[in-house]
Amino acid sequence: MIVNLALPLILAFIMFSLGLGLRKADFERVLKYPAAFGLGLSNQVILLPLVAFALAYAFSLPPIFAVGLMILAFCPGGVTSNVLAKLAGGNAPLSISLTAVTSLLSIITVPILVALSVKHFMGESGPQVNVTKLGVTMFLITAVPVAIGMLLTAKSAAFVETIAPGVSRVALVLFLLIIAAALAKNWEVFSSNLGMLGPAAVLLNLLLLTAGLASAKLIGLERADATTISIESGVQNGTLAIAVGSIVIGVEGQTLPPATVPAVVYSITMYLVCVPFILWRRRGV
Numbered sequence: 001m002i003v004n005l006a007l008p009l010i011l012a013f014i015m016f017s018l019g020l021g022l023r024k025a026d027f028e029r030v031l032k033y034p035a036a037f038g039l040g041l042s043n044q045v046i047l048l049p050l051v052a053f054a055l056a057y058a059f060s061l062p063p064i065f066a067v068g069l070m071i072l073a074f075c076p077g078g079v080t081s082n083v084l085a086k087l088a089g090g091n092a093p094l095s096i097s098l099t100a101v102t103s104l105l106s107i108i109t110v111p112i113l114v115a116l117s118v119k120h121f122m123g124e125s126g127p128q129v130n131v132t133k134l135g136v137t138m139f140l141i142t143a144v145p146v147a148i149g150m151l152l153t154a155k156s157a158a159f160v161e162t163i164a165p166g167v168s169r170v171a172l173v174l175f176l177l178i179i180a181a182a183l184a185k186n187w188e189v190f191s192s193n194l195g196m197l198g199p200a201a202v203l204l205n206l207l208l209l210t211a212g213l214a215s216a217k218l219i220g221l222e223r224a225d226a227t228t229i230s231i232e233s234g235v236q237n238g239t240l241a242i243a244v245g246s247i248v249i250g251v252e253g254q255t256l257p258p259a260t261v262p263a264v265v266y267s268i269t270m271y272l273v274c275v276p277f278i279l280w281r282r283r284g285v
Contacts (some may be wrong), residue, residue, distance in 0.1 A: 008137075012141045012144075013145070015145040015146050016081060016146070017164075018079045018082075019145060019152075021154070036094055036216070038179075039107075040232045043211065044232060045105070045234070050234075053070065059200045063121040065193065065197060066259070068245050069201075070114070071244050071248070072111075072204075073236065074109060074113045075106060075126075075240045076103045076236070077107075078103070078240065078268075079099075081231050084235055088227050088278040088281040090224050091227070094228045098232045099232070101107060106138065106142070107139050109137045110138060110244060111132075111138065115131050115274060127249055129248055129283020133197070135246065160245065176265060183264060191260055193261065194265065196223065197261065201270070205266070209273070212229045212230035212231070216229040231277075236266065242260045
């Protein structure tokens, strides 16, 4: 039930909440921050998957977990990265712009890269990934809800301002429900592999936060922009990764398969890494 109906609907609602915070200007703003935007995009689309690929081999992850980690790395930041960037004193508009563009781009990149990852790590034993079908599915559960949210904001800004806080809270609760459901379904797999997946997830988060910050400083970005690039490089959309993992490697009659476990672990450990980072950046040292 979760894979077939509830999970896509929950993801669509979360993406709708993202759309409520987007304006046309958020897409146009990329021209205002060309260097920062270009760096954030390249870190997200190129550097992050390469680091995840290296970690999959460094930790000798089983094929199903290696694919799950790669799926996570292919997903954009989502609403979470926007909130964390704001809390850390980053450039919130830049964060929103990066999330908006990478979320749309992921409709094309994720299906192709997931298909390649499944073939590389699972070989003949892996499922056949229908790239077109996955792309259409992602379009329906990500781009369409975002567009609806943006349209509603454009047409009824006052109404959206009233409902947006409540929608965000509901989206957070639904995200937590997905994590709880995934843990309950895969508790044995989760607990028996936490010693391996936990460090891999923490390292993925730490390495990308560090690389994002270092690369931003390397090209001379201001502190707020550097903070945003760091978070956009190191924070992924766990809900989308769980949804994609379920769609690609789901088993008939099975809800939230083991392929989703890396994203679940990451969604928990991410806060253990990001909260200290946010507190440090807020200090302005």
